[in-house]
Amino acid sequence: MTGLSGTRRDLITGLAAAAALAGIAPIATAQTSVRLIVVGGGFGGATAARFLKQFLPSSAVTLIEPNTDYYACPFSNLVIGGLRDLSAQRFGYDGLRGLGIDVVQDRAEDIDPVAHSVTLGSGDVLAYDRLVLSPGIDIRWNAIEGYDAAAASIMPHAWKAGAQTELLRNQLSAMEDGGLVVMAVPPAPFRCPPGPYERASLIANYLKAHKPKSRLLILDAQDKFSKQPLFEEAWSAFYPGLIERRGAEDFSRVVAVDPARMVLSTEFEEVTAAVANVIPPQMAGEIAQRAGVANATGWCPIDAVTFGSALQPDIHVIGDATIAAPMPKSAFSANLQAKLCAAQVARLVSGLPPEPTLLTNTCYSYLSADAAVSITGIYSNEGGKLTSIAGAGGLSPNGMDPVIQGNEAMQAATWFRTITQQAFG
């Protein structure tokens, strides 16, 4: 073994000293100088850039992200509920720069999968050997009639964190006691399946304390929803009479909005809201369509071992943009997919075959300031397809045990700290 220092143990003990725990040691030693570009500096992309650089230290890793600051969606429902400051959601890219990653503050405007190039907003063209796309979601404007970018400044979606989060928070603060808050939930698939119901819980928590005459109405395009028994139990225990949900069996999908009149319409009724949170239908970030990696669904089919696009060579797609069901569109998923994609890219560029493994996801949802519940899944990616491992995973127990729910709230806080540290340093 030319030029290498010997056994795995030697490598690990030699290199792990400065490294953080558990497989994030700089264990790879392939010195191939490949050009790796990552588009999107969110949970998937920032993590991918970091781990690509770690596994392939001699490669040139470029991260393309238009924003100087990233606002994390996980825990943004606590901001909306008045329990957390928006500044706690903000992360930057200096940590990645410090690792030798070239962070280019620009938008990827176009991708040519044949020429292997990315065109930036500035007009610059960057060439890649392998490209990782983690562009998250874009909103399907006008999928709900009347819901366009202008409407979102009156009826915020707050499904991308930052200014939208603050807008919804401020509208709730300014609302008079007695006002009706209406939330529209789209049909699956969408980013963060339990997210609307966590938000409903935390809005109710705010209303109960500050606007006790107000109510929250959920107009839901879904029949069933994530963690349903746990949320419903919590709503009747903590917020009796405060939350009403109309599910799809009641034909409660919002089909049109009129922001000027603050009206949301289903096929059967018109509802006038004091504050309207419209969570609209979504698709993979628009650059995925430009790259030709999205299919007719608007999402990106992948090989679940390498996260290689099923449609274009040498492009990998991770995070919310992918078709990864049963794995949900979560920051936890995006982070793990990024690490696994980086590991398999390191193997591929070194001439090793990809290797299947097991994946997990855990999503915590807050029910109140200090109670949370979780859902866990274990998945195999054998054969390039994600499948749930039977008999494992599942929900926190029912029964509203304050100790269990308190522990899960504390675990959620630790998870947030760790996952943001892994992505942004």
Next chain:
Amino acid sequence: MGTALLALLIAACSTTPEAPAPDASAEMLPALDRTATLALACSGCHSPAGGAMASLEGRTEDAIRHSLLTYKGDAAGTTVMHRMMRGYSEIDIDAISAYLAESAAP
């Protein structure tokens, strides 16, 4: 790394990247095997900073294996770790335990 090996890697990569690797490069990434990728899941929650998810720093292989097997075997357990470990075989748990103990060793 020697230039010869680098050339070999570039050759392997520019021709058929999915082809089985030559033996030399099979040893290039010794730790990016299935065990390492299994363990990549752990670091999303467990960091040296600890907190409500314990740090695994300094834990022995036996201690980690004992905890993981206890979670797996406790049919009445309800925590995230109980729910998760039901999905892993004992062979996987052995490998993860050895790997974590080794990579987190001081």
